[in-house]
Amino acid sequence: MNKLNTITMNKFKFLSVALFASASVLHAQDINEVKKQIDAEQFQKAKTSLKSIIKSNPSEGKAFFLLGNIYLNQSVIDSAKISYDEGLKAKDNAHFNSIGLGQIDLEKKDLAAAKAKFDAAKAQMRKKDFEEYIYIAKAYMDNSYPDYKAALAVLAQAKEKNPTEPQVLLALGDAFYGDKNQNEAFSAYRSAFQADNTLIRAKMQLGVLLKGAKAYQEAVAAYNEVIALSPNYGPVYRELAQTYYYWALNAPGRYDQYIKQALTFYEKYMSLTDYSLASRMRHADFLILAKDYKALEIEANKMKELDNVNPRIFRYLGYAAYENGHIDEAISSLEQYINNPANKIISLDYVYLGQAKIKKGTNAEDTAVDPALYAEGISFIKKGVELEPSVADGLGELGKKYYEKKMFKEAAAILEIATSYKESKSFLLDNFYLGNAIYFANAGKPVAERDMESLKKADAAYANVLEASPDTVDAYISRARTNSLLEDDQAMIKYYQEYIDRITAKGAEELAKPAVKTKLIEAYNTMGAGYANFDKAKAIEHFNKTLAIDPTNKYSLQSLKSLQ
Structure with missing residues (x-):
């Protein structure tokens, strides 16, 4: 009997070990499946899977870690921290969660605290482990303040132990790419795919490198090779969308065609990943880039149905409403977003609200102005440019719109902001319009009513034009006129003479051209009037030059008569 009990107990122990081993293998398979979902950017599906694993096996620390990573990727930092903290209590693989908490420290720029947590995680590694190194490297790369050198240093340790591990090589490719070392990135990605030809992301990244080099046709060909291998791999369609978007910007003649293709590929990406709120927000961000505001409005309203209180939805509603002409809704939505202190405000939030206020301050023909609303709009646009100077690029078009309606003071307020960004594609043209707007806003006014400080800005704007393009001869005329309003005869004469010489x-x-003759007459007459204040002979000389072009010119004839 005792012998039978012993045999039974041994069988029970064996069965328990077998069941435990089977469960461990099952959970490992589940985790690997989740990793595939994350790689395929099916984040909602991955979150559901991880929550299920945690519920059935709360001892698996890596599940908490991966869930925290998804939350962090979606900028839900509080939820990420909760997940990592819970993961630290798990029986297995708890140390991965120290890496997650370290990444949160990096977001706070607390490098020492992050390193301490990374070191704690590495202390738990076994001899041949490498995954921790990869996640530490990703922590350095995937945050608001990426440090690719630090990532490369960590991955060097991983490669030393596992020189042919595909995931290590893939991570190295990402680190080299971020560090702008294209050759090493290419080599790492190629080696990763050669080591494991199921590692589709490594193959896709070879196309990403071509996109970065503006070899758009070659990048598309590389992505098509990925699709031939794995037609349902969602991220490749996102990369295709982005490639066609950049291609559209660099091939103006095909802009509409390529933007349409970009949007089609992004829709394909969405269909292969998920339509969660986070995914819809990424889609909305792309629609803003592609300037498809009708689609943005539809997407924003779908997001509102999913989560009526998520604050970022008001940003998208505001942008779409402004672009689609619903100004009151734009102001309401953007004010609701900006006035919430918990929200992270970006430059475009202020720029869109500013433009909406300006639009609200003018009538349907953009002529009547509510000075208070207009000034408020300008102040918001300035806030946006202070946050990110590059958003000034393109504001010149808005300024020109008011310039063409002869609303010169209003145009100048916008153009002055536009010219604050020297890298703008329209920097010279915006400066020319700024100078003209200020000039015309003051022309014809008595000296006492002229805005002399603004006129000095007009002079500086023309100086910017002439510095970059000295052969823009009309800018000399404009600068001379401006200095005439400034009552600076010496400068006025100097710039008219520069026009004449050129x-x-x-x-x-x-x-012999009639337009040139008219400008020469203006130059000689105005110079003559200026010289009359301090050099009578020069004044007579210039009035006679006018008469050489137009013998009946009344102003010159009368001026000469008064000088004699």
């Missing part, structure tokens, strides 16, 4: 150098054919 236009004369173009030859007799140019001088």
Whole structure:
């Protein structure tokens, strides 16, 4: 009997060990499946899977860690921290959660605290482990303040132990790419795919490198090779969408065609990943880039149905409403977003609210102005540019719209902001319009009513044009006129003379043009009037130059009569 009990107990122990081993293998398979979902950017599906694993096996610390990573990726930092903290209590693989908490420290720029947590995680590694190194490297790369050198240093340790591990090589490719070392990134990605030809992301990244080099046609060909291998791999369609978007910007003649293709590929990406709120927000961000505001409005309203209180939805509603002409809704939505101190405000939030206020301050023809609303709009746009100077690029078009309606003071307020960004594609043109807007806003006014400080800005704007493009001869005329309003005869004479010298150098054919003759007459007459204040002989000389072009010019004839 005792012998039978012993045999039974041994069988029970064996069965328990077998069941435990089977469960461990099952959970490992589940975790590996989740990793595939995360790689495929099916984040909602991965979250559901991880929550299920945690519920059935709360001892698996890696599940908490991966769930925290998804929350962190979606900028839900509080939820990420809760998940990591719970994961630290788990029986197995708890140390991975120290890496997650370290990444939160990196977001706070607390490098020492992050390193301490990473070191704690590494202390739990076994001899041949490498995954911890990869996640530490990703922590350095995937945060608001990436440090690719630190990531490369960590991955060097991983490669030393596992020189042919595909995941290590893939992570190295990402680190080299972030560090702008294209050659090493290419080598790492290629080696990763050669080591494991099921590692589709490594193959896709070879196309990403081509996209970064603006070899768009070659990048598309590389992505098509990925699709031939794995037609349902969602991220490749996102990369195709982004590639066609950049291609559209660099091929203006095909902009509409390529933007349409970009949007089609992004829809395909969405269909293969998920339509969760987080995914819809990424889609909305892409729609803003592609300037498809009708689709953005539809997407924003779908997001509102999913989560009526998520604050970022008001950003998208505000942008779409402004672009689609619903100004009151734009102001309401953007104020609701910006006035919430918990929200992270970006430059475009202020710029859109500013433009909406300006639009609200004018009538349907953009002529009547509510000065208070207009000024408020300008102040919001300035806030946006202070946050990110590059958003000034493109504001010149808005300024030109008011300039063309002869609302010169209003146009100048916008153009002054536009010209604050020297890298703008329209920097010279915006400066020219700024100078003109200020000039025309003051022309014809008595000296006492002129805005002399603004006129000095107009002079500086023309100086910017001439510095970059000295052959823009009309800018000399404009600068001379501005200095005439500034009552600076010396500067006025200098710039008119510069115009005369440059236009004369173009030859007799140019001088014979009626428009040029008109400007020469203006130059000689105004210079003559200026010289009359301090050099009578020079004044007479210039009035006679006018008469050489137009013998009946009344102003010159009268001026000469008064000088004699």
